[in-house]
Amino acid sequence: MSHSDNSIPQLFEQTLSGERRSLGKLLSIIEKGGEPADDVAGLAHQKAGNTHVIGITGAPGSGKSTLTGRLIENISKIGKKPAVLAVDPSSPLTGGAILGDRIRMDDLAGEGSFIRSMATRGHSGGLALAVPAAIQLFDAAQYNPVIIETVGVGQVEVDVAGTADTTVVVVTPGMGDAVQANKAGLLEVADIFVVNKSDRPGANDTRRDLDLMLDLGHLSGLEEKTGYRPPIIMANSLEGEGAEEILTAIESHASHLAESGSFQIRQEQRTLMEIQNRLELLIGSVSKDALQSESGKLIISEVLDRSISPSEAAKSIASSIIKDFT
C-alpha cells in the first residue's frame, strides 16, 4: 500500500536507519518492477558492496529452509544481522503462490534478522532483476550475510543461487539424488555440498557419490588457484547438526575467494549478468515497440509480400532502433 508521504528517497533513508517496515515496502516496489524499482535499485547500488551473498539451492523439499533457519540462528548468535530472501514459484495458472519458507525459520531467527518471501511471478526477467536489487538493498541496510534460497530447478533459479559469493547445494539421501543434482546443473555451481537429512538411511552413499563426482569433474578455477575443493558436509537440520560446520566452511570459502582474487571476479560476473539481464529486457521491449509501430508494420508487410527477407527486416528494424538510441 503506497502513501503519498512515503516517497522512495524517504523510504530509503528510513531503511538505512533501520526501519524494517520501510525496507519491507521498498522490497515490494522492487518486486513490482518498472521505473520505481529501478530508482530503488539505483539508490541501493550506491550504498552496497559490503555483504557476503550466500546462495542455497537444491531439490524441492530437501530442507533448504530448515537449514537456512539453523544458519541464521547461529549467525544471529554471534551478533550479526542476516537477511534471507526465500524464493518460491508462483502458480503459472493463477499467478498466486503459497510462500511457506519462513515457517521453518521464524522460531530460529534472531532479533536482528530479516526474512522476506518472494514469488517468482512468472513474468520474464522479473526474478533476474528483482533478486539482485533486493540483495543490494539488504546490503545497503547493512544486513550481512544475505542468504538467497531458491529451488534448484529452472535456469533462473539456479543462476540466482549460483551467482552468489558462496553457493551451498543441498542434497538428500536417496536413490540417485546426487545424480539428479548433477543433471540440474547444480554441481557446477556448488562451493559447498550439504547432505541434509543425514539422519536418514543412505546418507553415506550420497556423500560417496558426490565425492566421486568431484573426482571425475573438472578442476574449478578456484581449485586450480588455491587447492579449494568443495567440502561435503553432513547435516541434520531438524536438530541443527552441521550448521556450525557449514558456517565455518562458508568462511573458509570466502577466504579462498579473497586469496585467489576470485571474490573480485565473482562480483564482476554478477554485475555483468545484471547488466546483461537488464539490457536484454530493455532491448526486448524496444524491439516489441518497434515491431508494433507504423514503420514496423510496413516492414512486416514487405516480408509478407516477399520483397524482403525476415532477416533483412530484423536488421532494418535494429538499425532504426540504434538510431533512436544515439
Added chain:
Amino acid sequence: MSDQQYRVILAKLGLDGHDRGIKVVARILRDAGMEVIYLGLRQTTASIIAAAEEEDADAIGLSMHNAGHLTLGPKMMEAISDAGLKIPLIIGGIVPDEDIAELEKIGIAAILGPGASAEEVAATVRDAISARD
C-alpha cells in the same frame, strides 16, 4: 497477472493445533491469484506483526478454533494498531452470531465461518483490502 498482487499473511494464534482449515484457505487464496505468506501454527501477535512488516502484507488472516476469538481477536487488533499498521484483519473460524457484532465493532474487517465458499473467502479478503487502499 494483475499489477496489484495482494500479499496475505495466514497464521494461527495460540496453542490450538489444527491446521487443516487454514491450509484450505491458503490454497483458495493462491488459486484466486494472491500470494499467501503461510506462518502456520502457534504464532504470537509479535511474530505475526514482524512478518507483516517484513513481508509488506496487505492483510492478515487469523484462523481460530477453540472460541479464542473474543480474547485473541482484540489482542491481535491491538497489536496491529500499536504497530501503526493499516491493514485489515480477517478472522476465520466458528464465531457465534452474537460475537460477530462485537468483533466488527473493534475493527475486525471480516469474519469467515466454516461454511464460506471459496468464492466468498477470496472476495472477502479482496474487498477487505481494497476498502483500505
